[in-house]
Amino acid sequence: MRSQLSQRWVAWRQLDGTGMGATVARRKDGTEKNRRTPLPDVARQLFVFSGNECAWSDPNCTTRLVTAENGWVGEIAHIIGAEPTSARHEAWDGKDVDDLRHFSNLMLLCKVHARNIDDKPSRGEFTVEYLRAVKERHEAPYRFGLEQLESEFKDAVAGNIVTPATTMRRYFRWEGVDLDPAEEAEVIALVGKLADRVGTLTRQARQVLALVVKEDEPNCQLIERRLTADSTTLISICEELAGIEAAELYVDEWGEDLPRVVLRGGAVSGIPEMWGQLRMFATSEGIDLNDIIVNLDFSLLD
Known part of the structure; x- marks a missing residue:
């Protein structure tokens, strides 16, 4: 396990169909290329199970895909090449182009090994079966760890006790908006x-x-400095927060900004800007936001 959260957590932003996930590249003759950008969920899976290290294991390559300086030195490589002249393309059944950007056909490598498996002088040494075995061996520990954490999840939350807000008088007074009883x-x-x-x-x-x-969507380095957890646990936390539509991981697809955690509105649907309102309310009223969110004492709004 590595200590740098920003080097272990890389995930694609959810796209609405107008961004990178919808792009189709074309050849010089105008026909569509087979090689397409991995879908956001597929890219997220690849990063989650990469451990931020190149998947190469013979000999083991420990190149970090996001460096200590926050540079991106990795590549999403195809096992079965997408284009007719690419490595191992002959193994494709020719049916569904999207199969070529499926999770099972992609692996994360450093730039050296990505080039090694694709360049004409060396590509012949690496069969589809061999690369699939490399991918499976590298991803297995991260899959197992995540599955173990998920299996223990229910036990971890069984004792949670929520103190609800009943009048919210303090909050309504702070907000300064007149509402009728209904x-x-x-x-x-x-x-x-x-x-x-x-x-x-x-x-x-x-x-x-x-x-x-509190920090209004901080980058992952700040989270790492403030909270202690190994990377597998933090990946599980990301899944929890996304599960109730409270927050999710975001990484700039161009690698210009640090990975960070962004808030989502699904958990507070019907109350516009509630996360921001809670932050401002707690600051104004001298309340530790941890008492509300961590200790589950929502009666502080009363």
Whole structure:
């Protein structure tokens, strides 16, 4: 395990169909290329199971794909090449082009090994079966660790006790907005649903969420400095937060910005900007946001 969170966590931004995931490259004659950008979920899987190291293992390559200086030195390589002249393309059944950018056909390598398996003088040494075995051997420990954490998840949250908000008088007074009783009741009910959803998270996940809200979507280096956890645990936390639509990992596809955790609105649907409101409320009222989010005491809004 490595200590640098920003070097272990790299994930693609969710795209809405207008960005990188929808791009189709063309050859000089105008026909579509077979090689297409990996879908966001596929790219995320590759990074999660990479351990931030090149997958090459004969001999073992420990090149970090995101360096200590936050440079990107990795490449998403095809096992079966996408284009007719590329390495191992003859193994493709020719049916579905999207199979070529499926998770099972891609692996993360350093630039040296990516070139080694594709260059004409050396590509013949590396069969499809051999590369699949390399990929499986490298990813296996990360898959196992994540599965173990997920199997223990229910036990970790069984004892969570949420103290709900009942009047939210303190919050409404701070907000300075006049609501009629029916509108207040609606907001209280929505905050109650939010509290219940946060209550399904493990304590470590709530600590990360509180920090993300406090620091307004910090980069992963800041999270690493503030909170201690091994990389496999942090990957599991990411899955937890995304599971209740509270937050998710984001990395700039061009590698210009540090990976960071961004807030999502699904957990607070119906209350615009609630995460930001909670941050400003806690700051203004001198409340530690950890008491609300980590300790699950939403009665502090009363």
